[in-house]
Amino acid sequence: MTLIRPENPQQARLVRLLRDDGPRSRVELGDILGLSRSTLTTELERLVARGLVETAGLAASRGGRRSSLLRLAGGVRFAGVVIGADRITAAITDGELNVLAETGEPADVRGGPESVIGRAVDLVEKLRAELGIAELTGVGVALPGPVDGDTSIAPAVLPGWQRFPVRDAFATELGCPALVDNDANVLALGEHHAGIGRTFDDFLYLKLGTAIGCGLVLGGTLYRGATSSAGDIAHLPLGEDGPACVCGEVGCLEAYAGDAGLVRAALAAARSGRSPALATRLTAAGTLTVPDVAAAATAGDPAAQALVRDAARRLGQVLVGLISFFNPSIVVIGGAPEGVGHILLSEIRGVVYRRSAPLATGTMPVVLSDLADRAGLVGAARLASEHVFATD
Amino acid sequence: MTLIRPENPQQARLVRLLRDDGPRSRVELGDILGLSRSTLTTELERLVARGLVETAGLAASRGGRRSSLLRLAGGVRFAGVVIGADRITAAITDGELNVLAETGEPADVRGGPESVIGRAVDLVEKLRAELGIAELTGVGVALPGPVDGDTSIAPAVLPGWQRFPVRDAFATELGCPALVDNDANVLALGEHHAGIGRTFDDFLYLKLGTAIGCGLVLGGTLYRGATSSAGDIAHLPLGEDGPACVCGEVGCLEAYAGDAGLVRAALAAARSGRSPALATRLTAAGTLTVPDVAAAATAGDPAAQALVRDAARRLGQVLVGLISFFNPSIVVIGGAPEGVGHILLSEIRGVVYRRSAPLATGTMPVVLSDLADRAGLVGAARLASEHVFATD
Missing domain, CATH: 3.30.420.40 (ATPase, nucleotide binding domain)
Known part of the structure; x- marks a missing residue:
């Protein structure tokens, strides 16, 4: 295989800027990166020769001669x-x-x-x-x-x-x-x-779903921790007892708020008669899924809505600690079941704003990801x- | 006032190295910082002229002419x-x-x-x-x-x-x-x-005492968070109820494990007769302090020891979450009451090692600070x- 990588830090900064900001003129590249005209010319020529960068027409006029735009080459995939x-x-x-x-x-x-x-x-x-x-x-x-x-x-x-x-x-x-x-x-x-994390240098990403996890961006880069396990919050214990978790322990966050935990609670609600909507779905399909819970909640079933709120409250409890400790600029939540994001979010926000340190949360948004897959x-x-x- | 600060990044790196590592020869400084001989000579001369650096005798011979040592000047205070x-x-x-x-x-x-x-x-x-x-x-x-x-x-x-x-x-x-x-x-x-944090780039410092707090060192520098409140864990709620806290809430970590919380629990133990040792001290002094609890625990009073262990267990519960999330290289605990550090530490370790993600804690030490004031x-x-x- 041919390895095309930047040859020096200047080239690396150039290709990253073109990756993140799109096509730019020579003047803009020089200004943003603080590179001299001669360094810029040399490094761009090398990047073009090596197939990493290409020209892309002329930039809008800023008065005088129009400069040409540069962008990452079509061969970069x-x-x-x-x-x-x-x-x-x-x-x-x-x-x-x-x-x-x-x-x-x-x-x-x-x-x-x-x-x-x-x-x-x-x-x-x-x-x-x-x-x-x-x-x-x-x-x-x-x-x-x-x-x-x-x-x-x-x-x-x-x-x-x-x-x-x-x-x-x-x-x-x-x-x-x-x-x-x-x-x-x-x-x-x-x-x-x-x-939305594009405009924040320090943020916390909370991933819901089968497994629960966190990603931490610090100073614009991913923070992985001493042994690459930063953000592994799935098996945080929420108390001395609670539902059994796949990890063998009891009362883990994931056992409450992960997909399996939500389904287990939904089965209990269906069988106990607390949720007629879930009972109907269980009878029809022989089992229940997270989309079933979401659909029942969206359709207004109070018991299904309570299940979602309960999971959200557990997530909120854990977030309160993480936010106080890490003081992020924003919390982004991804992987919320289709249709119940707003229920989850309002419950999580309630817990977070009620019990976090005011200095950490006074202006901190908690939002749902809008990127989906x-x-x-x-x-x-x-x-x-x-x-x-x-x-x- | 006269401001003596480095004039450029090279000078800044030189004075920081001399601050952290002590006197160094020119050769060592050039090697460690990767500076050319001419840059090094220029910048050191400027630093000496400006009163930030001075010579400090000759370095041990490495063969050939002995080079002179440089150190931060006596005027830096x-x-x-x-x-x-x-x-x-x-x-x-x-x-x-x-x-x-x-x-x-x-x-x-x-x-x-x-x-x-x-x-x-x-x-x-x-x-x-x-x-x-x-x-x-x-x-x-x-x-x-x-x-x-x-x-x-x-x-x-x-x-x-x-x-x-x-x-x-x-x-x-x-x-x-x-x-x-x-x-x-x-x-x-x-x-x-x-x-001990000197040899670690990512560590968590937990401060006990009147107020409980955390300091986070990440990549060798202090991490302060988006609004300078990273580490403010004093008022994390440990449950829906619990003792009243100075902040107006109930069940905060500090209300359990801060000095005031420990004293309140000690007064209860003295008055209820559970701790004869604390009761004697209360009668003698009219009040109780954290050193009283520590002295009673050190002297073998089971109730006083239980108070310390209970505070430690609450601290451990919070640490489990922080460690899973942040994955530090080491946890350093400061401000432990004189004499009971070992009781605190063994209980905290027990909780942390039992319930943290194995990847995060497998080799992670939890130690007491030995720097005191x-x-x-x-x-x-x-x-x-x-x-x-x-x-x-």
Whole structure:
């Protein structure tokens, strides 16, 4: 594979700026980065010669001669892969991380890494063929569990993923640099690139769903912690007792507010007669899902609404501590079940604003992500670009 | 006042290295900072001419001509002031932040900023006269409450401190640059400079005592959060009910594990007859203090030991969340009552290791600070030096 990476820190700053801000004139690039005219000319020539940057027409006139715009070259193409608990999605982006094509299919992560990675690679290869791309610049992969550098450190519920060399597998199969990280971190990167997190340097991303997790952006970059496990809040104990969790403990946040916890509480509400709406759905389908709970709540079923509010209150309790401790500029919540985001949000806000330190929350917004699936795909491409567009 | 600060980033890196590592030869300075011989010579000459750096004899021979050592000049003198709930301490340090002299006296912070700052200034002036120092390079001040940049944003329990311009007051009175921060942040800086935190880039400092707080060092620098309130964990709610807190809420961490909470629980134990040792002390003195609880626990009184363990368990519960979220390299605990540090520590460790994510805590030490009062004084001097030894 051909590795096209910047040769020095100036080139790295140039390509990152073009990635984040789009096409720019020479004058703008020089001004923003504080580079001298001669350095700028030299480094841009090198980047053009190496196929990373290209010209893109003329800039709007600022008086005098119109200068030409520069942008990341058409040969720069990233792949983003999101491996969820029961679905794989993949996308290919340009250098600015705009999604050019995306696809996805159901897949059970418990099938093990060889099978799941093989199918993810097939999805990327299919997109690559459709778009007629000869070579990928890099691939980023989000995994539904803890990741330590090159390998997946899976929780006990994911047999076979424990210390599997996921990064090597993707790099070898796709013939380009590969990066892996856990899904909460990747989603936070996506929010930082393309969502409301774009305008904040310090924010907390809370991911709901099968697994609950946090991504922390600090000073504009992802904070991973001493052993890459920052944000692993799924198994925080909320008390001495509580529902059983997949991890073997009881009373974990995820056991209350994760998808499985919500479904268990919904089954209880259906069987006890507290929720006629859920009981009807249970009788019809033989089981209940999170979308069932969301649909019943949206349709006005008080018991289903109470389930959502209860999960939100547990999330709020944990957020109060994290916000006091970390004092973010904003909290972004992703993965809320379709239709009940506003119920979740109002309950979470209630708990947070009632009990957080006023200095930390006085002006701090708590919002729902509006990127949906795109956050993960863009974040995965961004993960790859962070590596490729660096010199170390 | 004469401001002696570095003129450019190279000079700033040189003086910070000499502050943190002590005297160094030219060769070592060039190697460590990656500076060319000519840049190094130019910048060191400027620093010597401006009175920030001086020569300090010859380095040990490395073969060939012995090179001369350089160190921060004798004219570089910082003051550190720690304003506690009931005591002011002050110190003067050299450029490497070694304490040259220190002093302290009882003072009730509720006396208000004018009176307390006046007495703190007097303490510093006394030390300055004793040491024959003409001019201070900078002063750092730790306050027992939240601080936002230049002013003190005090909790309701500190009348008069609300938005008082503490920084300006010290700068004007002492005729040198002044910096202020809350005590937990200053203590964390002290641990980072002179304690076990010296060898860690990401650590969590937990401050016990009248007020409970956290200081976060991230990537070698203090993390203050979006509105300078990162680490304000005192009023985290541990449940829906619990003892009343000074803040007006109930069940705050501080209401359980702060000094006032411990004393309230001790009074209850003495009056109920559960603790004969505390009852005897109460009868003798008419009241109880944290040292009374510590002495009774150290002497083997089971009820007093249980009080300490109960406070520790509450602290541990909060730490579990913070550790999962932040994934620090180490947790340092300061301000533990004399004699009961080991009881506190073993209970906190028990809770943390039992319920934290294994990835975050597998190798993470939880230790007691061994700097005692020095952490605050050195941290305050360090705070001042961070500002003076920078170019922005």
